[in-house]
Amino acid sequence: xxxxxxxxxxxxxxxxxxxxxxxxxxxxxxxxxxxxxxxxxxxxxxxxxxxxxxxxxxxxxxxxxxxxxxxxxxxxxxxxxxxxxxxx
Amino acid sequence: xxxxxxxxxxxxxxxxxxxxxxxxxxxxxxxxxxxxxxxxxxxxxxxxxxxxxxxxxxxxxxxxxxxxxxxxxxxxxxxxxxxxxxxx
Numbered sequence: 001x002x003x004x005x006x007x008x009x010x011x012x013x014x015x016x017x018x019x020x021x022x023x024x025x026x027x028x029x030x031x032x033x034x035x036x037x038x039x040x041x042x043x044x045x046x047x048x049x050x051x052x053x054x055x056x057x058x059x060x061x062x063x064x065x066x067x068x069x070x071x072x073x074x075x076x077x078x079x080x081x082x083x084x085x086x087x088x
Numbered sequence: 089x090x091x092x093x094x095x096x097x098x099x100x101x102x103x104x105x106x107x108x109x110x111x112x113x114x115x116x117x118x119x120x121x122x123x124x125x126x127x128x129x130x131x132x133x134x135x136x137x138x139x140x141x142x143x144x145x146x147x148x149x150x151x152x153x154x155x156x157x158x159x160x161x162x163x164x165x166x167x168x169x170x171x172x173x174x175x176x
Contacts, residue, residue: 064125
């Protein structure tokens with residue numbers, strides 16, 4: 001981080017593509033039913049990442065975050081990602 | 089799901105409390121640096137859940153989701169949760 005860089009914070013959500021089997025979500029749904037915790041029709045489990053980027057400007061930070069999502073955090077065969085900036 | 093029930097969809101984010109060691113996040117951060125993917129100061133990994141609830145009204149659905157978060161999805165010693173309703 002140099003003097004003329006700013007800090008941007010992003011949340012990245014990685015979820016399974018539609019149609020991909022989600023055994024973890026299915027197990028949680030069963031557990032909710034067994035324990036009578038509520039009437040839940042569907043559960044999907046995904047991953048969440050908080051990235052704190054230091055960059056010259058927002059465009060550069062977004063570019064980096066997109067690349068990290070595509071190259072590192074997501075298996076594009078079965079998963080897809082979305083991200084959004086958060087203030088704090 | 090009975091006739092007078094509606095469907096509500098929620099996203100639940102479970103993240104580690106501040107100060108709790110996050111080795112997964114640390115490993116991702118190192119990987120970003122080694123692969124020169126961007127200037128990332130910090131990475132935190134959490135869990136994401138999409139819950140589809142069937143309920144008489146929104147209040148009831150929120151009550152169920154909160155209970156599921158507290159009793160099943162979160163280890164309250166080291167984690168905390170937030171949730172928000174999504175439209176689709």
